Amino acid sequence: MDMMISNLQQQRQINEQLRREAAIKRILVSQAVQDILKYIQEHENEDYLLKGFSSQKANPFREKGGCSIV
Amino acid sequence: MAVNENGNESIELLTKEADHLKQKLEEERQKLNDVTLATVAERLEHINFLSNIKTRRHLKGHQSKVLCCDWCTDKRRIVSSSQDGKLIVWDAFTNNKEFAVSTPSTWVMACAYAPSATHIACGGMDNKVTVYPLTHEDDSAKKKTVGTHTSFVSCCMFPNSDQQILTGSGDSTAALWDVETGQLLQSFHGHSSDVMAVDLAPSETGNTFVSGSADKTVLVWDMRTGQYVQSFEGHFSDVNSVRFHPSGDAIATGSDDATCRLFDLRADKEVAVYSKESIIFGANSIDLSVSGRLLFAGYNDYTINVWDTLKCVRVSLLFGHENRVSSVKMSPDGTAFVSGSWDTTLRVCIFHL
Numbered sequence: 327m328d329m330m331i332s333n334l335q336q337q338r339q340i341n342e343q344l345r346r347e348a349a350i351k352r353i354l355v356s357q358a359v360q361d362i363l364k365y366i367q368e369h370e371n372e373d374y375l376l377k378g379f380s381s382q383k384a385n386p387f388r389e390k391g392g393c394s395i396v
Numbered sequence: 397m398a399v400n401e402n403g404n405e406s407i408e409l410l411t412k413e414a415d416h417l418k419q420k421l422e423e424e425r426q427k428l429n430d431v432t433l434a435t436v437a438e439r440l441e442h443i444n445f446l447s448n449i450k451t452r453r454h455l456k457g458h459q460s461k462v463l464c465c466d467w468c469t470d471k472r473r474i475v476s477s478s479q480d481g482k483l484i485v486w487d488a489f490t491n492n493k494e495f496a497v498s499t500p501s502t503w504v505m506a507c508a509y510a511p512s513a514t515h516i517a518c519g520g521m522d523n524k525v526t527v528y529p530l531t532h533e534d535d536s537a538k539k540k541t542v543g544t545h546t547s548f549v550s551c552c553m554f555p556n557s558d559q560q561i562l563t564g565s566g567d568s569t570a571a572l573w574d575v576e577t578g579q580l581l582q583s584f585h586g587h588s589s590d591v592m593a594v595d596l597a598p599s600e601t602g603n604t605f606v607s608g609s610a611d612k613t614v615l616v617w618d619m620r621t622g623q624y625v626q627s628f629e630g631h632f633s634d635v636n637s638v639r640f641h642p643s644g645d646a647i648a649t650g651s652d653d654a655t656c657r658l659f660d661l662r663a664d665k666e667v668a669v670y671s672k673e674s675i676i677f678g679a680n681s682i683d684l685s686v687s688g689r690l691l692f693a694g695y696n697d698y699t700i701n702v703w704d705t706l707k708c709v710r711v712s713l714l715f716g717h718e719n720r721v722s723s724v725k726m727s728p729d730g731t732a733f734v735s736g737s738w739d740t741t742l743r744v745c746i747f748h749l
Contacts, residue, residue: 330407337410343586344417347626350664352424356431358645358663362688363436363706365643369687374731375449376689378747386471386489386731387452387746 425665433658433668437706443689444711449702451716452732453744455486457493462736463520464551465723468509474734475516476723476742477504483518485530488734488744497528506552508561517542517561519549525563527575543573543580547590555596555605555619562605564591570607572619582622587611593638595647606647608635614649614659628659630666637682637693648691648705650679656693658705670703672710681723686730694721694735716743 370376379385460480467474473494474486481502485495501522508517510527519525525543547566555562560581561573570584570591589610597604603619614635616626633652640647646667647659654675658668670691677696684691684705691703700721702712719738726733732746 334407334410337407337414341410341414341417343624344414344421346623348417348421348424350626352428352664353662354428354430355433355660355663355665355667356436358660359431359433359436359667361662362433362641362643362646362660362667365641365645366687366689366706369642370689372730373685373687373689374729375685375726375733375747376443376687378448379731385746385748387744 425663428663429665433706434708437704437708440706442707442709442711443704447712448747449712449714449745450748451743452746452748453488453491453742455484455488455491455742455744456740457484457486457496458482458740460740461719461722461738462740462742463503463505463722464507465725465734465736465742466507466509466553467725467727467734468513469511469728470513471727471729471731473509473513474725474742474744475507475509476736477507477518477520478740479503483507483516483528485516486742488732495530495532499526503548506549506563508553510554510558511556512558515558517552517554519552519563521548523548523565525549525552525561525573527561540575540578542575542578543571545569545571550591551593553594553596556602562594562596564594564607566590568609568611570594570605570617582619584617584622584624586615586617586624586627587613590634592634592636595638595640597640598642598644606638606640608638608649608651610634612651614638614647616647616661626661626664628666630657630659630669631655633678636678636680639683641684642686642688646688648682648684650682650693652678654678654695656682656691656703668705668708670701670705670708670710675701680721681725683724683726683733685726692724692726692733694724694737696720698737698739700724700735714745717741 458478465476483497503521505520527540545565551564568587572582587609593608614628615624631651637650650656655671660667679693682693700714717737723736736742
């Protein structure tokens with residue numbers, strides 16, 4: 327009997343979860359994709375791994391060769 | 397409501413309702429599936445200069461497999477953890493080791509840098525998540541066990557502040573811990589197998605996180621209620637890695653099924669698969685460039701594949717590691733990424749002309 331009650335409770339939780347998931351608002355894939363595209367295009371110029379560094383100074387990993395003793 | 401003629405709920409009716417709900421969910425998702433990402437991206441120019449991504453630092457010092465790594469918020473330091481039981485903090489600008497911490501366990505599968513840069517956290521086969529202060533005094537007594545799972549800790553991160561740690565575990569749960577008191581603030585039940593990875597949504601409120609599991613699913617959680625709000629299926633094997641797209645609207649994943657995927661939160665479905673017939677080994681760890689255009693994925697075949705997330709094609713294949721690539725992480729400002737490998741080393745790569 328206890329087993330049955332716990333099974334019932336488990337199934338109840340599963341259904342509640344499914345009801346919540348079924349009730350969420352969705353948008354068209356075309357709209358979602360457009361928004362991803364827009365975000366990427368707006369940020370591409372800050373993407374160093376995509377566009378490279380604007381100058382060697384902007385590269386924190388550059389070899390600092392020009393050391394001189396004063 | 398699933399109620400029978402006696403006014404009682406029965407398993408039978410509930411199961412029937414569950415099947416109906418699942419079917420409805422799938423129908424709703426398909427109804428909105430009007431285009432594919434790759435067709436929308438067709439008009440974009442190809443990315444064709446990625447032979448310029450090169451290793452700039454090769455960090456050597458671990459005695460065994462590197463299992464995890466994480467950047468410091470200073471965009472300069474990196475913490476790594478290894479099967480040798482050690483944590484090492486590196487200065488990626490100079491190649492120097494700044495700290496080495498010996499933990500009592502082996503298989504330190506997870507490590508994270510605290511946002512304040514004063515502490516690091518780690519976890520692994522000891523089932524615990526432990527925080528170590530970064531001081532030069534030899535005082536391992538200052539370490540602090542924050543939380544304990546009933547199985548291994550696969551991943552850990554500081555969500556937003558030093559005060560809390562989020563963990564994923566082989567006990568199928570994720571958990572949020574208070575660092576100061578060691579109190580379990582919230583546990584997250586929903587996966588049916590090992591939780592392999594977690595990532596926090598990039599929004600300032602930071603109340604949403606995502607988890608990937610060996611049960612092949614990806615769940616999106618509300619941190620306050622402890623319940624998951626969305627679930628994504630599609631992978632055919634363990635989901636090893638999950639990362640939020642920098643826009644916050646999508647989630648990228650890497651899996652043992654040799655594919656990476658992109659799931660959109662608002663369309664509530666998978667929108668892209670990144671795979672090639674020649675790629676047959678699992679993807680262990682992934683991360684996205686700051687714009688979200690590039691997906692870096694470390695595989696069991698020792699390579700790192702770079703994907704164009706929009707055109708859904710591979711734009712570069714990086715060699716160098718001599719064993720499995722276990723961890724790939726973008727630096728906070730996107731100038732570089734680090735990869736950790738079972739070959740005991742880490743590599744820091746940048747775009748170099």
